[in-house]
Amino acid sequence: MLCWKSIAGGTATLIHDAVMTPAEAVKQRMQMFNSPYKGVLHCIRVVYKTEGIRAFYWSYTTQLTMNVPFQAIHFMTYEFMQEQLNPCRHFNPLSHMLSGALAGATAAAATTPLDVCKTLLNTQENLKLGMLKTKGRHLSGMLNACxxxxxxxxxPAYFKGVQARVIYQMPSTAICWSVYEFFKYFITQRQSQDLPASS
Incomplete structure (x- = not known):
């Protein structure tokens, strides 16, 4: 059972990142200082025309490499915090939100170096790369980005933006875990109420 869950989780990550990596590449290029793009569609057209389809996937392997440790740290930290704050595992919104926020913060901080490398691959920051006289037109691969x-x-460059990343992740994972735990509690309660009626 655990093997099938691992396979399902790995497959889900591969598909998720295959879809979201191009979207992330476009978003990060739009967020660049003095971004030359007028909008999302303009960005997609220009990048595709000048750099080809591969430009949307420069950071795909980095994204996969980042997601595995992020999720592992995230889940382990959440479970650890639940053991400390809610050992009986009762539905407790405050403990779920706090555990989720701390899990997200820990995972985000630990994987910031990979996120920095991914951002460099997505944006290609031509000015800085040109100043360092990089070989070839594009930076590719996680090791080269590192x-x-x-x-x-x-x-220090590996942890640039760590505070913003942590602040972004904390409410996101707090909401995610509290909503998940609420629906788990709600469904369990409904099932336990329906059980005597069906017997």
Whole structure:
């Protein structure tokens, strides 16, 4: 059973990232300072015309590499916090929100270096890359991105934006876990009420 869950989770991550990596690439190019794109469709057209379809997937392997440890840390931290705050595992919205927020914050902070590399791959930051005289037109691959991040700013560069990433993830994972636990509680309660009637 655990094997099938692992396979299902891995397949879901592959499909999710295959769809979301291009969307993330477009979003990050739109967010660049002095972004040359007028809108989402303009960005897609220009990137496709000038860099090809591969440009939307420069960070795909990095995205996959980041999602595995992120989810592992996220779930382990949530379970650990629930053991501390809610060992009886009763429905407790406050403990679910707090555990979810801390799980998201921990996972986000730990995977920030990979997120920085992914952002560099997605945006290609031509000005900075040009200043360092990179070989070839595009930066590709996680190892190359890691090296480039170090060249651009040393070790502190790997944690650039860590506070913003943590602040973004905390409410997101707090809401996600509290809603999940609420529906789990609601469905369990309904099933337990329906059980005597059906017997």
């Amino acid at each position: 090296r480039m991040v170090y060249k651009l700013g040393g070790l």
